[in-house]
Amino acid sequence: MAVPRAIARLQDKGWILPILDWMSRSEDIVAAAKVPYRMLEALPELDGGDGDPANMLIKGDNLDALKALLPFYAGRVKCIYIDPPYNTRSAFGHYDDNLEHAKWLSMVYPRLVLLRELLADDGSIWVSIDDHEGHYLKVILDEIFGRASYITSFVWQKVDSPNENQSRITPDHEYVHVYGKDVAVSQFARKSDLGLLNAYPGKTEDGRRYRDRLLKKNGKASLRTDRPSMYFEIEGPDGEPVLPIHDDGREARWSLGRAKVEALVAEGQLIWKLRERQGTEVWVPYTREYAPENPTRPHATILLDVKTSRQAKAHQRSLLPDVDVFDTVKPEQLIERILDIASEPHDLVLDSFLGSGTTAAVAHKMGRQWIGIETGDHAETHCKPRLDNVIDGEQGGISEAVGWQGGGGYRYYCLGPPAFDATGRIEPDIGFDALAAHIWFAETGQPAARGEAATSPVLGLHDGTAYALLYNGILGDRRPEGGNVLTPPILADLKAELPDHDGPWVIYGEACKVPPARLKAGNVTFKQTPYDVKAR
Template identity: 35%
Template sequence: MGTSGRLGLSWINKDRALVSTQEGGYEWVDRNDFRVAETRLLRDVTSVGEVHDSGERAQDNLLIVGDSVDALRALTGIPEFSDEYQGKVKLVYIDPPFNTGQAFAQYDDGLEHSVWLTMMRDRLLLIRELLAPDGSVWVHLDDAEMAYCKVLMDEVFTRPNFVATVVWEKTTSGRNDARAFSTDQDYILVYSRNPDSFKPRKVAHTAAADKAYKNQDNDPRGPWREVDYKCPKTADERPNLYYPIIHPYTGEEIWPRRERVWAYGREEHERHIAEDLLFWGRTGNYSFPKLKKFLTDRSADGTPPRTLWPTSEVDQSRTAKTESKKIFDGGVPFSTPKPERFMHRVIHLATEPGDIVLDCFGGSGTTAAVAHKMGRRWVTVEREPGTVESFVRPRLTKVVYGEDPGGVTELVGWEKGGGFRHMEVAPSMYERAAGRVLLAPWVTGETFSEAACAQLDGFAMDPHPEPPFVGRKGRQLLAVIDGLATDKSVQSIVDQLDEDERVVIVAKSYLREAADLLKTLSPGSRIKKAPQDLLDMKGRVRR
C-alpha cells in the first residue's frame, strides 16, 4: 500500500450525500442530486420585538425552522444572507444528535454511523464557509462519536486548527444502572478557522480561586499562593536547570531530581532569593521550595480557560432541566437541555458583544437565549416545527420581553429588549414526476424570480425589482419570465440594457428564435430554461 496522501477517515457512502425525508430520516443520493445542489429560500413567518424592515431582514436575529443543511446553504448561497454571514460568524456551537441509540421526545438520537458522519461532514463544510477568520466552532458530543468526529474535523478544518477538547462534568451523581462505567462527562471539540487569529478570552476569577491565596508568612505584599518550583524536564533535556541550591534553614545543598529539574535558571533563582519569593514551609520543613505568586500580580482580566469544566463552575444537566421547567411554568422539560451558565462560558470565551453566534441544532434554544442576554447577534436553526412551537419561540419571546428571570439573567444584568425574526426553509422548488424533474406548482410569479435567482451564483435580488429584471451580478442583469420567452420579449429586454451590460434570462420555456435573437443582439448574454438549465448550473456541491 502506498504512503502518499494525508490521513483520513473512511466510511460507507462517503462519496455520496444525504437528504432529509418527510418522516424525519435521511436518504442516500448522489452528490449532484438536485435536492443536494438546490439553494432553498427562507420565508418569513413572523417577528417578535424589534426587527429591521424586510429589506434588511438578514441583519435580524434569526430563528429558522427547517433542516440545518438547507438553512446553512441559504445563509451561504443567497447573497442577501451570505453578504451578512459568510466569513463573519464568530462562534458556531452545535449540539448534534449524539448517535447513542436513545430516543428522546424532541428528536431521534439513533443514526447509523455512516449516516451520522455524512450528516456532520456536509454541515461542517458549510459552517467552515460561515466562520470569521478569528472564529471558532464548538461541537458538543459524548463517547459515541467523539473520536470519529475529531478525525472528521481534522479533515474539514485541518489539524493545525484543533484548539482543545473541553470536558464538561455533566453530572455529580453516578448511575447505578450503568452497564460498565457510569459516565460523568461530555466533550466539546473546539476548532478555529485560523490558528493564528483565534484567541479565546480569559475566564473571570472566582471566589473559590481567591481562597487559594493566603499569607502564611505575613508578607507585607499581601496574600499569595504556592507554585511548584520544579518542571517536567530531565537533567539530560535541560542541564542548565540541574544545579544545587542552599536550604536557608539547614544550610544543606538541595538538588532537584534528575527526572524533574528546577523550573528556573540560576540567575532567576538568585532574584527569587533577593526578593523573598521562596517559601520553605512555616517551619522550614519543606524539602523543596515553593514560589510565591501574589494576588496583586494576578492578571485583572482573568485566567486562561482550562479544558476541565466542573459542575461547580458551569452547572450540570439536572440544573438545565430545572431551568427548562421554570421557563415553561413547570411543564414537561426539553429532553436534553444545556445549562445557561455552561453556554455563558462558551459564548464569553469565543465572542465579544455584537458578534454573531450560530447554532444549527437549536434544541430548546439555550444558545440563542444566552446569546441574546449577552448582547450578541444570533442565528438558530431547528428542524422540528413542534420543538420550535413548544420550546424555542416561547422561550426567546420571554427573553425579549423580560419574562425570563432565570438562568444567567441576573449574572449578565439582562432586563429586556431586542427581537428576532421567525423564518422557515421553503420546500424544494423542484418535484419529481415520472422520472422527470419539474418545477413545483407553487413556483410562480415573484417566488419563481426569487427561487431562480437563488440558484445562480453571485446574483442578488434587486430590493425594488422592475420586472422582468429582478437581480444583478456586476454588469450582468437577471431577467425572469414566468412563462414563454419569445423573440418579442427578448427584443424588449435587450432594448433596456446599457451598452456594457449583459443579461441572463430564465424562463419556463423559450422559442429557438428567441435564443438565436439574443445571441445576435447581445453576444455574451444567455437564456436558460427552468428547471433543466438551472439544474445543470447547480450540478456541483462543496467538497
C-alpha cells in the same frame, strides 16, 4: 468522486490523512452539494418581540435550511455551536437517537460541510458530543475542517450529584470539540484573572506593580555555547564590563540580543542590582516588566463551573411548564462560556440543532445576533416560547450575571419550496431577490446582502466583474421591452448604472437581442435563464 476541499488541500501538501469509511460514504461526502436550494418563507405572525431581522428562528430540516442560508451568510458566522444527537443507543422522548453508526455518520457529515461554508475566516465551530461518537466525530472534523484547524476539546461536568444507576462507571462528563476556520486568524478571548498580579511583587510610587527579571538566561539552553552571539559585554554602573556568568562560574548568555540590549541601555531601562557571586559583589542587570492593567490568561479546557444538566432541566421546566423538557438540554452557563470565548457583541452565532433554544436565548442575552434552526414542532413548542420569555426579561440562567432585562426580537421562518424543479428549471414562484442572491453566490462565492427589496437588476461588482439579472420584470413587465430580455437600450441602461466600470459584465436574462459582435465589443457574457443558472 469529488474530493472535499479540506482533503484536497492536505493532499496538495503531500500529507497523508487517515479517514473513516462506512457503507454510504461515497454518497455522503457529496450529499451537501446535492441538497436542493430552497427558499426561506417569513411567517411574520410568529415573529417575536420587535421582529429584529438580525435574529432568525427557522423551522425545518437543518440540512435544507443550511443550504438556504448560504447565499446570504456564507463566510459570515463568527461562532457555530451545535449539539447533535449523540447516537447513545437509547430513544429520547423528542427524537430517535438510536441511529445505526453508519447512519449517524451519514447524517452529520453533509451538515458539517455546509456549516464550514457558513463559518467566517476568523470564526470557530464548537460541537458537543460524548464518548459514543466523540472520537469518530473528531476524525470527520479533521477531514472537513483540516487537522491543523483543530483547537482543543473542552470537558464539562454534566453531573453534580452521586449516580446510583447500575452502570459500571458513572458517565459524568461530555466534550466540546473546537475547530477554527483559519487558525492563523481565529480569535479567542482570554479569562480575567487578578490572581496573576501576585507574580508582580514590586510597586512604584504611583502604584504600578512590576517584577524584575534577570537579563541573564537561566535554565535550559542558557550557556554561551547554546547562543554564542548572545554572549557580549555590557557596561555596568561602575564603568566596568559585565558578562553573563552563572553563579557556578560557567559562561552563560543574555536572554536578549545585542540590538535589544543596546536599545534598553539607550532608554535607561536596564535595572542594576548588586549581587554576591562566590564571595564578591557584582553588578547584575535586570529588565523591568510591569503588570497589565487587566491581567488575563487562557481559558482552561476542564469546565467545572458552568452548571449541570440537572440545573439546566430545572431552568427549562420553569420556562416551559406545559411541555416535556429535553433530557439533553445544556446549561446556559456552558453556552455563555463558549460565546464569551469565541465571539463579541453583535457577532453572528448559529445553532442548527437548536433543541429547546438555549443557544439562541444565551446569544440574545449576550447581545449577539443569532440564527437557530430546529426541525418539527419543537421550533414552536420549545424554542419560540423560550425566546419569547427571554424577550420579556426572564431572570433564569445567565440573566442576572449579564444584567439581562429583556428586549429585542427575532423573525420566524419556515422552509419554502425548492427554487428549481427536478429538471433544473426555476420554479415560477421564485422572486427576484431570492434568485439574485442565488446567482450572486453561485458566481462569486460571496453572500448577498439581506435588506430591502431590490429595485435594480445590477447585482454588484466582484473582482472586477459586474453582474446583472433580468428577471421577473425587474425593469417593468415581462415583455422584451419590459426588462427580462437583454436589448441594446437595456444594455446601455445597465452600463450607465456603473459609469466608472469598464471591465467585464455577466448578464442573466430570458433571451438576448444584442448582436454577438456588440456583446464581445462590450465585454459582456450573456447567460440565459433558466438554463445557465446553476441549480445547486
